[in-house]
Amino acid sequence: MSQILKGMRVVESSAFVAVPLAGMTLAQMGAEVIRFDRIGGGLDHTRWPVAPNGQSLFWDGLNKGKKSIAVDMKSAQGKELITRIVTAPGEDAGLFITNLAVKGWLDHASLSQHRADMITVTLTGDRQGHPQVDYTVNPSLGIPHMTGPEGYADPVAHALPAWDVAAGQMVVSALLAAERNRLRRGTGQDVTFSLKDVAAATIGHLGLIAEAALTGKARGKSGNALYGAYGQDFVCSDGKRIMVIGLTERQWLGLVRMTGTEAAMARLADCTGRDLCDEGARFALRHDITGILKPWFAVRPSKVAGQECDKAGVTWSQFRSIPEALAEDPDLSEDNPMFRVLNHPGVGRYPVPGSPLNFSGYARTDPVPAPALGAHTEEILGDVVGLSDTEIAGLFDAGIVQSAAPRRSCRTAA
Amino acid sequence: MSQILKGMRVVESSAFVAVPLAGMTLAQMGAEVIRFDRIGGGLDHTRWPVAPNGQSLFWDGLNKGKKSIAVDMKSAQGKELITRIVTAPGEDAGLFITNLAVKGWLDHASLSQHRADMITVTLTGDRQGHPQVDYTVNPSLGIPHMTGPEGYADPVAHALPAWDVAAGQMVVSALLAAERNRLRRGTGQDVTFSLKDVAAATIGHLGLIAEAALTGKARGKSGNALYGAYGQDFVCSDGKRIMVIGLTERQWLGLVRMTGTEAAMARLADCTGRDLCDEGARFALRHDITGILKPWFAVRPSKVAGQECDKAGVTWSQFRSIPEALAEDPDLSEDNPMFRVLNHPGVGRYPVPGSPLNFSGYARTDPVPAPALGAHTEEILGDVVGLSDTEIAGLFDAGIVQSAAPRRSCRTAA
Numbered sequence: 001m002s003q004i005l006k007g008m009r010v011v012e013s014s015a016f017v018a019v020p021l022a023g024m025t026l027a028q029m030g031a032e033v034i035r036f037d038r039i040g041g042g043l044d045h046t047r048w049p050v051a052p053n054g055q056s057l058f059w060d061g062l063n064k065g066k067k068s069i070a071v072d073m074k075s076a077q078g079k080e081l082i083t084r085i086v087t088a089p090g091e092d093a094g095l096f097i098t099n100l101a102v103k104g105w106l107d108h109a110s111l112s113q114h115r116a117d118m119i120t121v122t123l124t125g126d127r128q129g130h131p132q133v134d135y136t137v138n139p140s141l142g143i144p145h146m147t148g149p150e151g152y153a154d155p156v157a158h159a160l161p162a163w164d165v166a167a168g169q170m171v172v173s174a175l176l177a178a179e180r181n182r183l184r185r186g187t188g189q190d191v192t193f194s195l196k197d198v199a200a201a202t203i204g205h206l207g208l209i210a211e212a213a214l215t216g217k218a219r220g221k222s223g224n225a226l227y228g229a230y231g232q233d234f235v236c237s238d239g240k241r242i243m244v245i246g247l248t249e250r251q252w253l254g255l256v257r258m259t260g261t262e263a264a265m266a267r268l269a270d271c272t273g274r275d276l277c278d279e280g281a282r283f284a285l286r287h288d289i290t291g292i293l294k295p296w297f298a299v300r301p302s303k304v305a306g307q308e309c310d311k312a313g314v315t316w317s318q319f320r321s322i323p324e325a326l327a328e329d330p331d332l333s334e335d336n337p338m339f340r341v342l343n344h345p346g347v348g349r350y351p352v353p354g355s356p357l358n359f360s361g362y363a364r365t366d367p368v369p370a371p372a373l374g375a376h377t378e379e380i381l382g383d384v385v386g387l388s389d390t391e392i393a394g395l396f397d398a399g400i401v402q403s404a405a406p407r408r409s410c411r412t413a414a
Numbered sequence: 415m416s417q418i419l420k421g422m423r424v425v426e427s428s429a430f431v432a433v434p435l436a437g438m439t440l441a442q443m444g445a446e447v448i449r450f451d452r453i454g455g456g457l458d459h460t461r462w463p464v465a466p467n468g469q470s471l472f473w474d475g476l477n478k479g480k481k482s483i484a485v486d487m488k489s490a491q492g493k494e495l496i497t498r499i500v501t502a503p504g505e506d507a508g509l510f511i512t513n514l515a516v517k518g519w520l521d522h523a524s525l526s527q528h529r530a531d532m533i534t535v536t537l538t539g540d541r542q543g544h545p546q547v548d549y550t551v552n553p554s555l556g557i558p559h560m561t562g563p564e565g566y567a568d569p570v571a572h573a574l575p576a577w578d579v580a581a582g583q584m585v586v587s588a589l590l591a592a593e594r595n596r597l598r599r600g601t602g603q604d605v606t607f608s609l610k611d612v613a614a615a616t617i618g619h620l621g622l623i624a625e626a627a628l629t630g631k632a633r634g635k636s637g638n639a640l641y642g643a644y645g646q647d648f649v650c651s652d653g654k655r656i657m658v659i660g661l662t663e664r665q666w667l668g669l670v671r672m673t674g675t676e677a678a679m680a681r682l683a684d685c686t687g688r689d690l691c692d693e694g695a696r697f698a699l700r701h702d703i704t705g706i707l708k709p710w711f712a713v714r715p716s717k718v719a720g721q722e723c724d725k726a727g728v729t730w731s732q733f734r735s736i737p738e739a740l741a742e743d744p745d746l747s748e749d750n751p752m753f754r755v756l757n758h759p760g761v762g763r764y765p766v767p768g769s770p771l772n773f774s775g776y777a778r779t780d781p782v783p784a785p786a787l788g789a790h791t792e793e794i795l796g797d798v799v800g801l802s803d804t805e806i807a808g809l810f811d812a813g814i815v816q817s818a819a820p821r822r823s824c825r826t827a828a
Contacts, residue, residue: 003590004603008633021619025584029591043662048642048694049625049633057621057628058642064619108774131665131729139647139657140743143737144638146561147573153649155655155733159561165616169583170439174771176590177418177443181775183597189418190774197752197770200745202579204753204767205435205478207446207471208736209746213764214471218735219463224558224571226549228462228472232567233553241569243553246821248457251545257758280462319569321632322556329554331614332623335719336541338611339618342738350627353618356611357588360522360604363593377531 003030004359009093009384010175011036011086012066013106015043016133017161017399018195019099020062021168026175027065028355034067034380036082039402041070041373051347060344063370064352068400069381070374077400079105084385087115092296094188095179097171099123108190117188119178121171126196128262134161135410137199142208142218151225168196222286230255230282233319234297234307245315249277258298258312268292326351340366377403417444418773423507424589425500426450426480427458427520430547431575432537433513434476435582440589441479442769442781448481448794450496453816455484455787469638474758477784478766483795484788484816487545491814493519498799503652508602509593513537513584515559522604532600533592535585540610548575551613556622556632564637581612636700644669644696646704647733648711650719656711662732663691672726682706740765741756754780791817 008031012023020035022123027033037045039150047058069085072078083105086096094115099122104110108120126130135157138144144155170193178189203209211219224233230246246252265276268288275283282289297305302318309316326332332351334341339351381395383388394403422445426437434449441447450779451459461472482541485497486492497519500510506527513536514800518524522534539546549571552558558569584607592603625633638647644660660666670679679690688695696703713791716732723730740746746765748755753765767783795801809815 004595007752013424017620019678021616021827024619025587038519046693049621051624051628057624061619061624063622125729127745127752132731133640133645133661134728135645135658135659136657136729136731139655139733140731140739141746142734142739143573144733145735148570149566149568150564154563155638156562156570158572158576159557159573159635159641160572160573160576161620162572162579165576166583168580169580169587172587173439173583173590174773176587176594178773180590180594180597181418183594187775192772192774193770196745197750200750200766201752201770202435203736204439204765205475206431206575207463207475208762209473209740209767210465210475210758210764212736212740214465214762216737220738223571224569226547226621227573231547231549241553243550245547245550247547279460280464283462315539315547315550316548317550317554319553319554319558322617322626323630323632324807325554325556326623326626326710331541332555336614338541338615347624348628351618351623351625354613356607357584358606359592378591414539 002362003145003365004362006030007092008032008095008179009034009088009090010095011101013098013102015098015100016047017062017164018168019097019171020044020129021165022097022171022175023066025169025172025355026063029357030365032067032382033065034069034085034376035371036069036071036085037061039070039072039374039399045093045373053346055347060347060370065368066371067369067376067380068373069377071377075400077395077398080344081272081381081385081395081400082106083111083114085380087111087118088384089115094118096143097121101129112188115188117182117186119175119182119189119191121174121178121191123167124173124192124194127194132195134158134163134195137163140196141199141203142212143203146219146221148223149219150221152221156221161200161270163195163199166202167193167195170198185252222366225283225286228283229279230286230289232293234288234294234305237299238301238303240302241319242302242305243317243319244293244309246282247315250313251315252276252282254312254314255293256259256312258308259293261296262293264292265289306387308394337364342367344369372404374401374403377401416776417779418442418776421506422446422509422593423448423502423504423513424509427510427512427514427516429514430461431476431578432582433511433585434458435482435579436511436585436589438476438478438585439586439769443771444776444779446481448483448499448790448798449477450483450485450499451787453484453486453788453813459787467760469761471761474784475763479513479782480785481790481794482787483791486814487792489814490811491809495795495799495814496520497525497528497811499794501525501532502798503529508532509589511535511589515543526602529602531596531600531607533589533596533603535588535592535605537581537585538606538608541608546608546610548572548609551577551610554610555613555617555811557617557625560633560635560638562635564635566635570635575608577613577616580616581609583608584612639697639700642697643693644703645702646700646707648708648719650711650716651713652715652717654716654732656716656719657731657733658707658723660696661693661729664727665729666690666696668726668728669707671706672722672728675706675710678706679703701818751778756781756783758783786818788815788817791815
């Protein structure tokens with residue numbers, strides 16, 4: 001049951017997606033991850049989606065396999081406890097990740113006074129330190145402007161917190177890089193970056209900033225078309241919609257052969273003077289190409305069309321809702337070794353993902369559910385801080401710490 | 415000019431986003447990254463967006479700071495050269511990342527015969543090894559189904575290859591975790607994972623699979639609204655659109671105070687019997703809330719509304735296109751130390767991002783442009799493979815390798 005990061009201890013102070021995801025990714029690779037929260041739970045303790053009983057499925061999803069301690073951090077004693085947990089000795093400890101504004105007692109300089117080789121990774125909203133979320137970063141960088149149906153006037157938001165997800169994975173990389181460096185040089189590291197910089201760098205890496213700077217033009221919306229080559233959605237005879245990809249030359253030629261549209265494509269190339277083996281020409285002529293391909297899909301049920309795609313080596317998929325995907329796709333079931341169906345008391349059974357990563361030297365381990373808030377308070381105070389049972393009892397009596405608090409279904413009113 | 419991963423050598427065989435992004439991320443952290451391609455360039459060598467002269471801005475964006483070698487891999491000599499580059503000795507070498515189907519001479523088992531502690535990270539499309547792209551993964555997992563304006567019937571695609579970006583960062587984490595393990599135990603590692611599993615795991619982590627399993631219902635489209643709490647776009651008196659966030663209680667109460675809508679919100683709470691400090695109630699009542707807030711934004715120019723938000727501690731941003739963002743936002747200029755405006759001969763000048771990560775122990779280094787295809791062929795054959803000048807000349811004469819090929823503006827017809 002050993003895993004590749006076994007022995008590493010990471011402490012996390014976080015809310016919402018990025019850093020919780022980072023901590024969970026490390027936990028699913030075998031690290032001991034301690035998340036600490038204020039008593040009653042942090043900002044994301046009731047975040048939607050929620051189960052019918054009100055419990056946050058979001059919190060349960062992003063805190064799997066962690067240890068949880070709940071501490072009154074307004075008290076001096078609470079601050080001292082947290083400092084001792086974060087800076088506890090151990091070659092593979094002294095690792096702290098956070099996306100909460102931690103100025104003062106929890107910042108890198110303060111922690112380094114307790115442990116000189118401390119590694120801290122801090123994610124902020126923007127580089128000035130203000131809060132930002134995907135919902136604000138995207139509009140400011142032009143993403144909703146280029147999302148949505150062709151001709152639709154208004155900006156359209158992504159449904160996924162994509163930058164949060166990417167930033168969370170970068171917290172993991174940054175931590176591992178800094179720890180690699182510490183192992184060789186013995187030095188700590190204060191790593192900082194922002195969600196907005198992750199987004200700005202990524203759109204630069206994808207060529208979008210260069211495109212805007214060189215052409216001065218905003219990329220228009222292109223609906224469900226694959227940008228810059230060919231890829232389009234088609235409605236089949238059973239009313240189901242599938243996505244078909246002609247990105248590479250092999251995929252494109254396979255698509256043309258499969259649909260028997262060689263002659264029509266040759267006529268289109270002749271009329272327009274464009275070579276359809278040039279991926280850019282396929283994008284420019286996508287509406288004509290779609291017009292040629294449409295009848296083939298319109299007379300075939302989606303299942304048959306998909307089977308033909310498989311035979312022809314054409315990359316494709318079916319559009320569906322998440323419940324439909326859950327019902328139909330073995331990749332979201334225990335047929336996929338990444339998933340295990342777990343029972344969550346009071347909530348129900350559902351498939352829970354482990355890490356997508358397969359390491360040849362380590363057998364896959366089953367995903368471990370999220371702890372109840374404070375479930376490991378006692379254990380951590382004993383094992384990590386080294387307190388006696390009497391000292392721990394005193395902290396509980398004084399209300400400085402809390403164990404396994406009942407889940408709240410919603411925040412109390414202000 | 416040293417960087418945190420200096421001394422590490424990674425070899426990359428790739429196309430498109432995920433693995434090129436992973437290699438570039440490692441290069442921007444100081445690793446020596448060698449990307450090898452077939453003569454004439456790989457599948458992504460002309461990928462859009464392209465510059466007015468036809469050069470791929472996508473390729474230039476995702477291969478910054480790497481070394482490039484072009485080799486005829488159909489020849490036995492070419493295969494041997496690549497094997498020697500990938501498995502070359504060095505404590506910090508023997509690291510290979512790929513998203514191309516490498517069965518046979520380039521797979522982990524074959525490479526391990528040349529270097530027993532070889533680390534290989536392979537990203538496939540799905541867990542069965544088939545090609546998949548964001549454009550197919552998203553429909554199959556229900557993302558376009560929940561994206562787009564409320565009431566819009568058809569699925570709406572994301573404009574960003576979000577899974578590719580996340581998977582690329584996971585290639586980095588997986589490589590660093592495997593190398594950390596090798597440093598301690600001396601063992602190599604064959605790491606495999608798939609784009610679709612990254613997506614499936616992530617929607618699970620975000621609670622979307624649990625939600626679908628427990629309710630059986632598909633999450634509907636919610637336009638530009640923030641899901642599960644309050645956040646909405648508003649058109650200001652100058653016609654510009656801004657996004658305003660009331661996710662946390664602090665943001666929400668700030669928004670109500672700023673707009674002076676306390677009484678109206680109290681009436682809404684009374685009429686509905688809901689507590690607006692419950693984030694879920696804010697989402698359920700978002701249309702009513704938006705109706706109450708709208709007049710405040712409608713009479714203020716976006717600049718004034720933004721200033722008020724800043725004063726009130728309300729998180730917000732402005733909708734704009736990428737060219738507008740480039741013109742207006744200092745975060746996309748050299749005011750942001752992450753960006754440098756570089757001149758690309760034959761293409762033009764534009765802001766180029768370095769790594770978003772700031773390591774306290776290492777000064778930020780300027781981004782390095784992508785190489786021309788094959789620009790380092792000679793250097794790599796000499797320094798890494800250890801060939802003599804005569805041997806290298808022989809390889810060029812035989813057409814087994816190519817140096818600094820002229821950029822192609824489009825693929826030749828099949």
